Amino acid sequence: MLESILETPPDGLPALFARARGVRNAHFGNRAYLRAVIEFSNNCRCNCHYCGMRRDNTSLERFRLDAAAILEAARMAAGEGIGTFFLQSAETEEYDAAWLADIIREVSGMGMNVLLCVGARDESDLDLWRDAGASKFILKHETSDPRLFASMKPGLSLEERIGWLRTLKRHGYAIGSGPLLGLPGQSVASLVDDLLLLSDLDVDMSSVSVFLPAAGTPLAQSPTGDVDLALRFVAAMRIFLERTLIPATSTFERLRPGGQLACFEAGANVITVNMTPPARRDGYELYSKRYFVSLEHARAVIAEAGLVESTEEALG
Numbered sequence: 001m002l003e004s005i006l007e008t009p010p011d012g013l014p015a016l017f018a019r020a021r022g023v024r025n026a027h028f029g030n031r032a033y034l035r036a037v038i039e040f041s042n043n044c045r046c047n048c049h050y051c052g053m054r055r056d057n058t059s060l061e062r063f064r065l066d067a068a069a070i071l072e073a074a075r076m077a078a079g080e081g082i083g084t085f086f087l088q089s090a091e092t093e094e095y096d097a098a099w100l101a102d103i104i105r106e107v108s109g110m111g112m113n114v115l116l117c118v119g120a121r122d123e124s125d126l127d128l129w130r131d132a133g134a135s136k137f138i139l140k141h142e143t144s145d146p147r148l149f150a151s152m153k154p155g156l157s158l159e160e161r162i163g164w165l166r167t168l169k170r171h172g173y174a175i176g177s178g179p180l181l182g183l184p185g186q187s188v189a190s191l192v193d194d195l196l197l198l199s200d201l202d203v204d205m206s207s208v209s210v211f212l213p214a215a216g217t218p219l220a221q222s223p224t225g226d227v228d229l230a231l232r233f234v235a236a237m238r239i240f241l242e243r244t245l246i247p248a249t250s251t252f253e254r255l256r257p258g259g260q261l262a263c264f265e266a267g268a269n270v271i272t273v274n275m276t277p278p279a280r281r282d283g284y285e286l287y288s289k290r291y292f293v294s295l296e297h298a299r300a301v302i303a304e305a306g307l308v309e310s311t312e313e314a315l316g
């Protein structure tokens with residue numbers, strides 16, 4: 001069933017997407033969820049072949065935001081009624097867990113859910129951050145193909161990554177994961193395995209990003225991922241996983257104007273506004289020439305999709 005969804009011919013797409021929207025609406029009604037992200041450090045100890053922030057990319061200017069800059073963005077998000085604040089960084093030990101715990105506490109005190117995406121850290125950090133108010137954690141598995149994973153993420157293993165997701169769950173976090181679609185050598189069969197893995201992990205949030213090459217990386221000349229296949233993947237997540245929160249990621253909009261609306265049409269129900277200070281955000285180079293989602297754009301997409309802005313708090 002999953003393979004046939006991913007291989008749906010073009011004339012079958014309207015019906016596939018309508019089915020996915022039907023599943024979404026049955027579980028979430030007409031609600032869409034707005035988040036705000038701040039990317040606070042682009043220093044990374046890892047060397048992933050597809051990412052501009054990889055350790056060996058010496059041409060990238062590195063940055064780390066201070067607490068004041070992060071909290072200013074959080075106050076802006078809270079003032080706009082955004083329910084979830086997303087603290088994201090590359091994998092680094094340059095800040096200590098207590099520093100981040102203080103920020104989490106402040107953001108949580110503003111009445112927002114705190115979502116973390118900071119990579120693997122000490123297990124003891126997880127309790128500290130959860131007790132400070134963080135409730136959700138995203139760790140992308142990128143690909144369920146162990147060999148592709150090992151070739152794209154030198155020194156890391158898929159098994160450990162999956163183990164870390166289970167650890168997050170054990171420590172009381174709602175978890176999110178998903179693949180990067182379009183990595184060289186990735187097969188449709190492995191995308192099916194991505195869906196099975198997400199189901200097996202019983203994720204609360206699932207997502208797909210479309211591969212875009214980043215300058216200064218071994219994949220700088222590789223072709224981009226296929227947006228139409230990625231939209232089928234969004235629909236497959238919605239139909240198969242049903243209740244997960246699924247973001248319309250910025251890679252869709254970067255590759256195709258209207259791409260995030262197309263994600264909503266395929267069953268997505270989350271959009272994330274980028275609140276990283278403009279002087280810094282180019283440095284968070286997951287891929288080159290990023291698309292930055294503004295509040296106006298996010299709200300326009302939700303309205304065009306015929307949905308109503310809500311907060312994840314309302315999910316209970």
Ligand code: SF4
Pocket residue numbers: 044045046047048051052053054055089090091119
């Ligand atoms: S994908 Fe994440 S872990 Fe890998 S190099 Fe980029 S920021 Fe670091």
